[in-house]
Amino acid sequence: WLVYSISKNAAFCFCCKIFLPEDLQSLGGTQDWKNLSIVLNKHENSPAHLESFQKWKELETRLNTNTTIDDKNQRIIKAETQHWQNVLERLIALIRVLGTQNIALRGTSDKLFEPNNGNFLKFVELMGMFDSVIKEHIRRITSHEIHNHYLGKNIQNEIIQLLATHIKETVLSALKKAKYYSVSLDCTPDISNIEQMTLIVRFV
Template sequence: MEKNMNGHAHKGNNDWNNISSILKRHEASNGHILNMRIIAIVKTLGKNNLAFRGTNEKIYEENNGNFLTIIEMIAEFDLHMQEHIRRINELINNTTGKGLYDAIVDEIKNTGLDINDVRGQAYDNGSNMKGKHQGVQKRLLDINPRAFYTPCGCHTLNLVICDMANSCDKASEFFRVIQRIYSIFASSTQRVESVKAIRFQAPQLRKALLQLSKNCGDPKIKSEAKCVATYELENYEFLLGMIIWYDALFAINTISKSLQSNDMCIDDAIDQLNGLLCFFEEYRENGFEKALDYAKELALEMNLFKTDYFLYVVDKAITSLKSRFEQFNDFKNIFGFLFSIEKLKSFDENTLKEHCLNLEKSLKHDDSLDIDGLDLFNELKLLRHIDYVNYSCNCCLYRKKFF
């Protein structure tokens, strides 16, 4: 976009005497016209309830969806759109692990910071960021092994849900039915909220679909509404799956919201994630029977499918949580003994000394040491016997230093 557009977007305008001419110039700018065309595409697709994305998200490739297809069509006649696509492609080509790593290193140098002073890095779960061989985190760890990596907790929980949804065909089919229901009512699917609406209003929803199948003037919608009401909402397997998915998504959504709170600390995050894992392990043993009881309230017929659906979904939740949050546990193994006064006081001297020496080793790179493990051990021996309030103040200083 043009410089004057960036100025308006980020700095605003205070030349009110000339605001009319400024806005006219802005509206005639290439960047503004380009953006309005893109917005027009969004409005058109939304108005006609058409999907934006395809199975491929790359421009000028097959099956890349309605949005990118229309962008390609406009670019055939519009030089500004062609330039826009060229710049986007340049940006995409620079988002490899190496490209992003070089950009981060350059920014660190430009701000006058020392990359060897970095003690933590956190990104989403894109392969260019978290990749164990070519990702940004690996490249940074290669030159500074003390820059401990942890993934974004909320994004990782979203991937856990994706793992669960793809764990078996019946799990995938459940969400296809959810999408069909929301498409009929021209609404969007928002995971736990969409399942919640159906979970607690299944009878009313079925009644509404049947009424729609009788009164709607669109033959396609009439047929789809009757099909969903008759063959899905009256299907005991679907109702049971709805109970199971709501329980699972509600638990994950609760933790996800908590992880986004402003005062969330790493020790609390680890405890909550471990609690979520315990929930699924317990749910695996007792959840199916409870789900059956709830499902019986919605239907009289029963068609158990525990072994080929329930266990697939819950087992995938357990294994995915363990593998995707492995870095959090590594972080806890290094710094966990400093998380609370209660934990610190629970260690005998040999265990405390072992933790301090392990922290020294973890924060050592070549001949550079962040701390002396024995010095820290002697200080902590003294601090844990001091009044709790005084200790808390000192412990905060330590945590600021290490985190």
């Protein structure tokens, strides 16, 4: 339980520093190096130290056996974190498949179980019929337990952007390693008559 502070050049009792109120003198540490053995012996047998030592060891035992007062809350937090990770993994995988197949994501509605709500939400509804994670996620949405459900257009755009960035970095990494490459530029007006430039890079 004895610790030394380099910055204060003093000896401290670890368990008393943690478990005793701040206004107790034992927190100030000691610099009485001449009488250190007497001071430590007196402190070690004091009721305050024995009580702090007992609290310290009891907490250590509870932490090792997962029986602290907040253990239930910690388990709930871990389960909730795992749930959201599982949801995001499935949504990212779904957007990857739709993007790979060049299928549009959105429709005229952005709500579940409505007509014309787009391919993305329809596939989420389909996954909810067979996948327990998405089924639970849909239940939370429809029962209004959650408001941020990660099914809206903003999160879709963000995931698409992250995937596009990753693909671009992969292509550029391969391009930089290539010995020979060519660059081709082409411009064409879009539906609003604004010129759009396409950059094509070919490499061996």
